[in-house]
Every structure is written in structure tokens, then in C-alpha cells.
Amino acid sequence: NAGVMQNPRHLVRRRGQEARLRCSPMKGHSHVYWYRQLPEEGLKFMVYLQKENIIDESGMPKERFSAEFPKEGPSILRIQQVVRGDSAAYFCASSPPSRGNDYGYTFGSGTRLTVV
């Protein structure tokens, strides 16, 4: 019973390149959340998705960032034209379709993005 799987674990990109972060939720979980952790800070909510729908993207930067959760396959967080300030740990979490909020999320191990 695999947990939330994120890949890659570490990603290095040069300024201006694109970063693609992948998240496969736990089996039976249809809700996915992305959080960002900047150095020495707590996690900040970015986006909440269900299959084929973005429910809440209030934490996403307005430009260069996008997220999707297709009918088949993992959820993808995409960062275009990365800048040094995008260097952070990006965590994905998943929850079941009902009352997921009551039980807390299950987090993946994160993708640590370094922009050089």
C-alpha cells in the first residue's frame, strides 16, 4: 500500500528552464494538494485539485505556475521559466474523497527544487 509518491526527489534547473513535479496520490485518494516550503519557513498552501478539476488555486503565484490532475496519471505541478526564488521543497498531499479534512492529509516526501 504505497503512500503518496513524488518524483523526482531532487531537481536542479537553470534559470529560465521549466520544472515539472509529479505526484501520485495514495490509492483511493482523489484529492491532491500542493504546498511549498521555502527555506526556514512553514508550508504554504498552493493549490487543491480533484480529478480534472482545479478547486482552489488561491495560493498559486499568478504567473509561471500551473497544476493539473488528469483523469489518468499523476498530478503535475509545472513551473515555467524558473527563477532562484522558486528554490524550495514542494510537497504533495492527498486525501480521500469524503471527510478528508478530518483525518489530516498524507504527505509525500517532497521534491526539492534548486534553481542555479
Place this chain on the structure above:
Amino acid sequence: AQSVTQLGSHVSVSEGALVLLRCNYSSSVPPYLFWYVQYPNQGLQLLLKYTTGATLVKGINGFEAEFKKSETSFHLTKPSAHMSDAAEYFCAVSPLSGGYNKLIFGAGTRLAVHP
């Protein structure tokens, strides 16, 4: 707007000593409350949560926390620290019940345990 304050970004205790990590929240309605632990270069692991019912909540690894509505607090304690408890601890609130929600995290408290 909801917020979470963790007093003390760094806490250091001796092995065997009491661990007390403080968390205060602001919320217009009683929220759900969580403590997570993060070991270096790893994801977050749920330690314990308060949703409804008994205000003293027991979690994994000997940790417990007490929800005090009058003090808007949810402090995390462990009677006797172990070296393996050294990690970063995050308090989080979830403002609503019954549906999806975004967790609002505190800035974290890094716990050091020395011999």
C-alpha cells in the same frame, strides 16, 4: 483570517527531559488542529490531530497535545525526550469541517535533543 503561531523557532532539551512545544491559533470558529513532524529531507508525518471530543489527544511516539479553547492553544508535550525526537515540528489548523480544506501551518519549531 486563521493563523498559527509557534513560540520558539528552536527548542533544546536534554535526553529524558520534558518536551513542550507551543502552538497558538487564531480562528473565528473552533478549528481542527494538527501536529506534524518533519525529519531532515523527508516529508511530513502526522503526529496527532484534534477534531472533536476529548481535548487531550494522544499521538504516536509518546506525544500528546491538549486543545484549550479558552487559551486558543494546542501545545505538544512528551514526558521524556529521546534522541530520535530531534526534528522539526509543525502545528497546523484546518478552519472548516466536513469538506476539503487547506492546512495553515505555523513556521515550525526545531527540536534539538542533547545527551
